[in-house]
Amino acid sequence: MNATIVLGIRSLREALRQPDALFMTMFIPIFFLIVNTGQAAEIFPSDSTGFLEGQGYGAFQLPITLLLAASFGMAALFLVEEIEGGYFDKLRAMPIPRYSMVLGRLVAEAVKCVVIASLIVLIALPFGIEIASGVPGFLLIVLLSALWGVVYAGFMQLIALKTRSAAATNSGGLIFFPLLFLTPNFVPRDKLTEPMEIAATFNPVTYLMEALRSLILTDLDWSKILPGFAVLAGLGLIMLLLNIRMIQRYD
């Protein structure tokens, strides 16, 4: 575990040395929050739109903003850069557990996502977005966002380890478009057209988004929150096992 923490700290330092990437991670999701809210807020006035639970449309859009920010992790790109540059082999030639090389980056990604998710929520508060579930809800929102960041970074690391190519890893990242947008991101699931509703129902990110949304719009509603955590637990376990398997077999 020691090697994992040492490598995690090094990954955090690496992220801090790339402030432009951190800035974009915050800027793009907030940009979409402002644009989407600006375009649709008139269509969904808070006083006559039941699913907003009395809040503005920005509150409804906040989950996609958080998920988008958590999906912009740089862990896999730094990893593939290290593979291409040869430093990864240097680490592999050390007597450290193989898993620490992938877990270290995921631990750093979790810490980074906690900070980014907290900042985004704090930035949103002065603009009239409230966290209806209070401080416990805020903590759960941050936790859900960070876990999603880890799951997504784990998936990207798999592509990096498999392809060992920065171009392929970048392309693989485009999967976040269907994952994040085949969801009830503009309206609740029961308001989607039938094909979109079916697609959203099969998309695990839907349950994560609904968990986040319920924490923002209503008091703690475990029937919405638990499916979100269940999805993350399932996907997280799969990504963890695949990452460890991939690094153990890396030749």
Place this chain on the structure above:
Amino acid sequence: MTEQAVPAVRAAGLVKHYEGSDGDVEAVRGVDLEVQPGEIFGFLGPNGAGKSTTVRMLTTLLSITAGSAEVMGVDVAGEPDAVRRRIGVALQESGLDPRQTGRELLTLHGRLFGLDRAAAAARTQELLELVELEEAADRVTKGYSGGMQRRLDLAAALVHEPEVLFLDEPTTGLDPSSRLTVWDEVRRINGHGTTVFLTTQYLEEADQLCDRLAIIDDGLIVREGTPEDLKAELSGRRDGAAVSLDDVFLDATGRSRDRAAGEVQEVGA
């Protein structure tokens, strides 16, 4: 250096096959070699001959298809972590983390080799002085020149005071001055008792540095011995003509001249 000593490196029938797009590729076809403790051993060969593949197998970075390898008597495939504790590795690319400073990188390596914070910091300072990088220690490595990167890479491979140091083409791409600096470092490291396994394409480098060398071609070792013995053997076949290590290399690999006499002798393959 006695005959009873455990070899620093031993390979027996070492084979590596890859699954390539055109089918099975035989990169290494049965390498036998022994390196004695305290030696500087040169491993030469043309591009694609199997040098780096052999080194990657010996340093636990690549699985072994067939045969066996040991470092300081420890089985490479069976106990890779025990081997990793005994070896230092500086690969073909200097392979540094571009976003860490020289000091951070060496300290990180120390920590990963199990040193506590204070010991890692002390060892880092010692190594920075050894490779004369104290002034650049707190700059990120991205801004280092090629020679500085090689020296830092060398220092990183020495953090845990390895018994065997593998250097894969340590001077490729360096200017003559930086190359001489690396040679001095290699001699100094070897002077402290570290066995050095060096791959190179520069025959002058092998002649200057190595106690013994082996030439690999097409996945097989085709010559092995001291530079003097190899030159004497070829000179003998050429009626006492003066020969250089370049001539030995070309004779062994037949890359750009006809082989001088008869078939290439496959030593230990």
